[in-house]
Amino acid sequence: MLKVYTVLCRAGAMDNYSYILQDEATGETAVVDPSEPAPIIKKLDELRLQPKYIFNTHHHFDHTDGNRKLKELYGAKVVANKNDAGRIPAFDIGVTDGETFALGHTKADIIDVSAHTLGHILWYFPDDKIVFTGDTLFNLSVGGLFEGDAAMMFEALSKIKQLPDDVLFYPGHEYTAHGLAAAQRFIGNTPEMKEYLHLAQERLQKGLPVAPLPLRLEKACNPYLQPRTLQEFKHLM
Numbered sequence: 001m002l003k004v005y006t007v008l009c010r011a012g013a014m015d016n017y018s019y020i021l022q023d024e025a026t027g028e029t030a031v032v033d034p035s036e037p038a039p040i041i042k043k044l045d046e047l048r049l050q051p052k053y054i055f056n057t058h059h060h061f062d063h064t065d066g067n068r069k070l071k072e073l074y075g076a077k078v079v080a081n082k083n084d085a086g087r088i089p090a091f092d093i094g095v096t097d098g099e100t101f102a103l104g105h106t107k108a109d110i111i112d113v114s115a116h117t118l119g120h121i122l123w124y125f126p127d128d129k130i131v132f133t134g135d136t137l138f139n140l141s142v143g144g145l146f147e148g149d150a151a152m153m154f155e156a157l158s159k160i161k162q163l164p165d166d167v168l169f170y171p172g173h174e175y176t177a178h179g180l181a182a183a184q185r186f187i188g189n190t191p192e193m194k195e196y197l198h199l200a201q202e203r204l205q206k207g208l209p210v211a212p213l214p215l216r217l218e219k220a221c222n223p224y225l226q227p228r229t230l231q232e233f234k235h236l237m
Helices: 037-047 068-072 150-161 177-188 191-205 213-221 230-236
Strands: 002-009 016-023 027-033 053-055 076-083 093-097 100-103 107-114 121-125 130-134 170-173
Touching: 016 037, 027 121, 037 068, 053 068, 053 121, 068 076, 100 230, 130 150, 150 230, 170 213, 177 191, 177 213, 191 213
Parallel strands: 027 053, 053 076, 076 093, 130 170
Antiparallel strands: 002 016, 016 027, 100 107, 107 121, 121 130
16 A cells, blocks of 8 residues: 655745655655655655655656755665666666566556656556656646657557546646646536536645546546547647
8 A cells, every 4th residue: 555645846936746655564665756855855754754765757857856865865766767867866776668666565567658758757556546647647738848749748648548547646746727727628617627626626725736636537627638649639739
């Protein structure tokens, strides 16, 4: 069983989400995409946890700037796509598409979603129905194409759409407001959109981030998950 703690980083600027993961059976802990050290260290101290690993989704600085400090403080090993070894700060362990990686008794499947960047990966925990999407999929939007192209992003999103509907997804940024207006125009006032907005507002009123929400709703409400062909998708990008 996996526990997930969300840490907002670069608040008011880039609004990154980093995540602290703990395998309940063993206590082994990891940090996903440490955007900046201070808020993550504060949360780790509060939880009395020491990370064994750092899981990176991709090489961008706002997802890796905490790597070196966390490694220095805790001896955590940095795990990322082996093809990004030269671009990930303090890189230790390489993984590839189709492999699994263990955090205690919890297993993560590695899924290559190169598009936002080449070498971008998902960390998918099938037994816990949780996926960390980095900058590939956000609430009601998707990441920009820094290194890949529209065809690659279409393929990457197709892989996410194949995951079960009840999987909870955790994005790399709080961009819900950014995508909301376009999503409402594109999708309309459907029952799924009403449910999406209700759940999002409910979480915000409790002081919680919008994520995680189930992929079932994201598949129904995110405009970029609607196209069935690459040509349709290109019109959105």
